[in-house]
Amino acid sequence: MDTISWSDFEKIELRTGTIREAEDFPEAHKPAYKLTIDFGEPIGKKRSSAQITDLYSKEELVGKQVIAVVNFPPKQIGPFMSECLVTGFPDEEGRVVLAVPDTSVKNGMKLF
Template identity: 60%
Template sequence: MLTWEDFEKVDMRTGTILEAKMFEKAKKPSYQLVIDFGPLGIKRSSAQITKHYLPEELTGRQVVAVVNFPPKQIANFFSECLVLGVYDEVNDVILLAPGKPVSNGQKVG
């Protein structure tokens, strides 16, 4: 079982996608995202969300991400956060987002 202390170690924050483009060198279809987390700064992420979203639909969209993982190198790109989503019936990701607009960098809890 997960303890409350374990949960508190996961730093989930809101951010707004500033840029989304195809990640040509990824093994699986993915986008490279640039996300504004307000006081935490700008972070980049690789996300396998191409089934439900086009890059132009993502720009300006608020998302929820884990921001305290170490950077992960994927091909020639360093992913600095993990954008969160829900798997649909065929295992494609649907992004998690706040129900109403919030400030970038707000903590999820």
């Protein structure tokens, strides 16, 4: 495992956001949703492609608070531009379990 400096870690913008929309993404190579996430001001809303269809329905995702990296450059995924990376952990079967705050916090709060 590589080590990083504290200043390297401070560059990563891991922020809280609330999923406002979750849509099917049939063009994705692996099953995924297109998410619209509200990070509050000054970040605003960003979109993300997330391979989380195994454990989450679109309906249960709307209103869920997540932790995402918001300072990666946008990434083209098929016809969709992903603007942030929603974080999670694989379970024993490789399904993504979302990384979420255990208590609601203000959107846009930075993990430290």
